[in-house]
Amino acid sequence: MYLFANATIYVGLALAIYSLLIITLGISTKNQKLINSGKGGVIAILVCASMAMLSLFYLLATSQFQYEYVSDYTSSELPIIYKLTALWAGNSGSLLLWTFFLVLYTVMIAFSRKMKGNPMVPYISAILLGNIVFFFLVLGFVAKPFVLLDQVPIEGHGLNPMLQNPGMIIHPVTLYLGYVGLAIPFAFAMAALILKNVDDFWIKMTRRWTIIAWLFLSLGNIFGGQWAYTELGWGGYWAWDPVENASFMPWLTATAFLHSVMIQERKNMLKIWNIGLIITSYALTLFGTFLVRSGVLTSVHAFANSNLGLYFLIFMGIAVIGALYVLMSRYNLLKRSAGEFNSYISKESSFLINNLLLVGAAFGVFWGTVFPLVSEAVRGTKVTVGMPFFNTVQAPILLSMMFVMAVCPLLAWQKSSLKNLKKNFLIPAILAIVAMALMIVLGIQKAWAVIGFGVIVLLFITHFLEFYRGVKARRKMTKEKVYLSIYRLMTKNRRRYGGYIVHIGIAFIAMGIIGSQNYDVQTMKTVNLGDSIEVKDYRMNYERLDQKREGINDIVYAEMTVFRNGKRIGNIQPEKVFYGNWDQPSSEVGLISSLKEDLYVVLSDWEDDGKATFIVKINPMMTWLWIGSFMIVIGSLFAVWNGKYQNITPRYTGVRKEVS
Template sequence: MALLGNSAIYLGLALSIYSLVIMLIGVKKQNQQLVDSGKGAILSVFLVTAISMALLLYLLGTSQFQFEYVKNYTSTELPLVYKLAALWAGNAGSLLLWTFFLALYNVMIMNSRMLRGNPMVPYVGMILTANTVFFMFILAFVAKPFVLLDEVPLEGNGLNPMLQNPGMMLHPVTLYLGYVGLSVPFAFAMAALLLKNIDDFWIKVTRRWTIVAWLFLTLGNLLGAQWAYVELGWGGYWAWDPVENASFMPWLTATAFLHSVMIQERKNMLKVWNVSLIIISYALTLFGTFLVRSGVLTSVHAFSNSNLGTYFLLYMGIAVIGGLYVLMSRYHLLRRDSGQFESLLSKESSFLLNNLILVGAAFSVFWGTNFPLISEAVRGTKVTVGAPFFNQVNAPIMLALLFVMAVCPLIAWQRSSLKNFRDNFLIPLALTVVLFLALVAMGMTKIWALVSFSVVGFLFLTHIQEFYRGIRARRKMTQETVPVAAWRLMIRNKRRYGGYIVHFGIAMIAIGIIGSNNFESDLAKTVKQGETIEIAGYTLTYESLAQRSEGINDIVFADLAVSKNGQAVGVIRAEKVFYGNWPEPSTEVGLISTFKEDLYVALSAWEPDGRATFSIKVNPLVKWIWTGGIIVVIGSLFAIWKGRFGNVVPKYTGVERKVS
C-alpha cells in the first residue's frame, strides 16, 4: 500500500512536470500534438491524484495504523464518517485533497467543449499545472501522506474532538474548493495578458468559475462560523481568529472583483484594477494556507507547526511577483482605449466605491491579523490584536458597504440626474425613516443598532422596488400574471436578479450580526438541582445531572426545563464529553433556536453534591445568519444557472496565435 501510494505521488509529480514542459514547448513551436500530449498528462495527473486520495481514504477507513497519518488522526472507536473526514485533519491529507481539486479544475477546463481550440487554454493549463507541480512536490518530499511507522501501534491517537462535528465534514471541503477555484480566473487573467488579449474576454470566460469559487468561499466561512457557534461553547460564531481572517480576506477581494468586472464588460474600464484584484485574491488564498500551516500565529483552526510555511511563503512570493511582472509588462496595453468615468453620480462610481470599501475592509483585516508578527519583528514583543479592534474598524466599513449596496441598483449608468435620484429614492427613503421611528418607538436606544437596522431596511426596500418595477413593466407589455411575469423577468436576467437575491441574503446575515452583537444577554451561575436561572424572560430550572458512556467516551449531561414568560418551551440538554483518547473534554451546547433569538446553554462545571455551573446566553437573530447564507447560495446558483458560454467565447482552432 505504501509503495502504491508513494508511487502515485511521485508519478503525479513527474507527469505534472512533463505536462508543464511539453505544453510550453508545444506553444513555442506551435505544435498542437505536443500541446495535446500535455493535456493528456493533465488528465493522468488527475487520475493518479484520485487514486492516491482513494487509497488514503481506504487506509483511514480500515484503521491501518502502520501508516503514520492514519495513526495520528484516527482510532478504532471513531465512527467511519469521521475516519474518512480525517483526510483533511492533518497537513498531508488536506494538501492531497487540495491537489485533487486543483487537478480536477484543470481537467475540466482542458476538456471543456466550449473552450475547445481556444488559444488561451494551453496557457491556462500551464499556469494551473505549475500550481500542481508545487503541491505534488510538497506531497512527495515534505508532507508525505504514506509514511510507514517502524512499529505498528495497537491504537491510533483519534481525531480532535472539535473536528467531530457535521459542520467539519463540509467546512474544509468548501473552503478548499473556493481557494483552489480562485486559481482559475488568475490563470485566465495571466494567459490573457501573455497573449496580449486586453479585452474582457477572459472575464466572460471565467465568470461562472469565479462565482462558483466565491460561493464555495462563502459557504466555507458560514459553515466555519456555524461550527464555532455549536462546538466551541463560547457563545459566538466569529472571533476574528487569524485563520478565520485568512479565509475572509480573499472573500472580500473576490467580491470586489465580481462587481468591478461588470464595469469592464459594460464600459471597458478598470482593466488594471480587475487584474490586480484577481492577483490579490489568488495571493490571499496562498497567504491563508501559509497562516494555517506555518504555525506563526496561534489559532484553534491551525495545523501544528511545521516547515511547510517556508515553502508556501516562497511559492506565494514567486506567484505574486510573477503575476505583477506580467501585469506591469502589459500595463500600457491595458491603459490603452480604456473608458473614463463621466460622473461621480453614476453606477460606475458606486461600483468603484463598493470596491474601495471591500478592499479597505480586506486591508484592515490583513493589518490586524499580521500586526502581532510585525510588532514582534520590530519591537521583539508580540502584541495581541483582539476582536474589539476588528469590530471597531470593520463595523463602520461594513455599514458603508450595505448603504452602497442599497443605492447602487437604483443609480443609472454614465450619469444620474437629480430627477433620477428623486424618482428612485423618495419612497425607499421615506419608508426607511418610518422604520427608524418605529424602532425608536419600540424602545431601541442604541444608535449604532438603529442606524444599522435602518440601512439594512433601506437595502431591502430599494431591491424590492427594483423587483416591483421590473414586474410592473413586464406585465404592461405581456399582460402576464404577477407570478409568471416575476419568473420570466428573473429567468431572462439571471445574473442581475440572482445578484439581487444574493444581496437579500447578505442583508439577512447583516440583521443577524447586528442583533447578536448589540442585544445579547449572558449569565454564568452555579445552581443546585431544582433551582432556577432567570435571563431575558427565560426561566431555566435545573432538573438533573447524570453520566453515560458511548464507546470509550464518557458524557456528563445536565437537563434544564425551559419556559418563556410563563409558557413552557421544552427541555434543553447541555453536555461535556470526555474522550477516551483525548486529554481535553469537548462542550456540546444546548440550543433552542428561533428567528427571534437563540437560547444557548453550556455546562461549565459541576460538584459532587450535584451543583452545576452553567454559561447561558440569549443571542438575538442568529438564525437570520444561517438562513441568509441559504439565500446567498440560492441567488448564486440562480445567477450561474444555464449560463451560455457559446455567446461570449469566440472559436479558434489549434494554437494559431503566437505569443508576441
C-alpha cells in the same frame, strides 16, 4: 500498499513536470500535437491524484496504524465518517485533497467543450500545471502522506474532539474548493495578458468559475461559523482568528472582483484594477495556506508547526512577482484601451466605491492579522490584536457597504440626474427614516444599531422596488400573470437578480450580526437540582444531572425544561464530553432557536451533590444570520445555473473620450 500509494505521488509529479514542459514546448513551437500530449498527461495526473486519495481513504478507514498519518489522526473507536474526514485533518492529507481539486479543475478547463480550439487553453493549462507541480513536490518531499512508522502502535492518537463534528465533513472541503477555484480566473487573466487579449473575453469565460469559487468560499465560512457556534461553547460564530481571517480576505477581494468586472463589460473600464484584484485574491489563498501551515500565528485552526509555510511563502512570492511582471509588461496596452467615468453619481461609481470598501475591509483584516508579526519584528514583542480591533474597524465598513448596496440598484449607468435621484430615492429614504424613528420608540437606543437597521430597511425597499418596477414594465408589455412575470423577469437576467438575492441575504446576515453583537445577554449561575434560572423572558428548570457512556467517551449531561413567558417551549440537554483518548473535554450546547433569538446554554461545572453551574446566553436574531447565509447560496446558484453567459448586457455605446 506502501509502494503503490507512494508511486501515485511520484508518478503524478513526473507526469505533472512532463505535461508542463511539453505544453510549454508546444506553445513555443506552435505544435498542437505536443499540446495535446500535455493535455493527455493531465488526465493521467488526475488518475494518480485519485488513486492517492482512495489509498489514503482506505488506510484511514481500516485503521492501518503503521502509517504515521493514520496513527496521528484516527483511532479504532473513531466512527467511520470521522476516520474518512481525517484525510483533511492534517497537513499532508489536506494538501492531497487540495491537489486533487486542483487537478480536477485543470482537467475540466483543458477538456471543456466551450473552450475547444481556444488559443488560451494551453497557457491556462501551463499555469495551472505549474501549481500542480508545486503541490506534488510538497507531497513528495516535505509533507508526505504515506510515511511508515518504525514501530506499529497498538492504537492511534485519535481525532481532535473539536473536529468530531458534522462541520468537519463539509467545512474544509468547501473552503478548499473555493481556494483552488480562484486559481482558474487567475490563470485566465495571466493567459489573456500573455496573449495581449485585453478585452473582456477572459472575464466572460471565467465569470461562472469565479462565482462558483466565491460560493464555495462563502459556504466554507458559513459552515465554519455554524461549527464554532454549536461546538466550542463560547456563544459566538466568528472570533477573528488568523485562520478565519485567512479565508475571509480572499472572499472580500473576490466579491470586489465580481462587482468591478461588470463595469469593465459595460464601460470598458477598470481593466488594470480587475487583474490586480484577481492576482490579490489568488495570492491571499496562498497566504492563508501559509498562515495555517507555518505556525507563525497562534490559532485553534492551525496545523502543527512545520517548515511547510516557508515553501508556500516562496511559491507565493514567485507567483505574485511573475504575475505583476506580466501585468506591468502589458500596462500601456491596458491603459490605452480603458474607458473613463462620466459622473460621480452613477452606478459604475457606486460599484467603484463598493470595491474600495471591500478592499479596505480586506486590508483591515490583513493588517490586524499580521500586526503581531510586525510588532515582534520591530519591537521584539508579539502584540496580539483581538476582536475589539476588528469589530471597530469592520463595523463602519460593513455599514457603508450596506448603504452602497442599497442605493446602487436605483442609480443609472453613466450619470444620474437630480430629477432621477429625487424620483427613485425620496420615498425609500422617507420610509427608512420612519423605520428608524419607530425603532427608537420601540426601545432600540444604540445609535449604530438604529443606523444599521435603517440602512437595511433602505436596502430591502430599493431591492423590492427593482423587482416591482421590472415586473410592472414586463406585465405592461406581455399581460402576463404576476408569478409568471416574476419568473421570466428573473430567468432572463439571472446574474442581476441572483445578485439581488445575494444582497438581501447579506442584509439578513447584517441583521443577525447587529442584533447578536449589540443586544446579547449573558449570565453564569450555579443552581441546585430542582432550582430555576431566569433570564429575560426565559425560565429554565434544572431537572437532572447524569452521566452516560458512548464508546470510549464519557458524557456528563444536564436536563432542563424551558419556559418562555410562562409557556413551556421544550427541553434542552447541555453536555460535557470527556474523550477516552484526549485530555481536553468539549461542550455540546443546549440550544433553542426562534426568529427572534436563540437560547444558548452551556454546562460549565458541577459537583457530586448535583449542584451545577450554567452559562446562559440570549443571542437576538441569530436565526436571520443563517437564513441570510442560505439566501446567499440560493442567489449564487441562481446566478450560475443554466445561465446564458455568452449573452452579455450590451456595453454603453454613447460618446466617450478617447484616452491617449
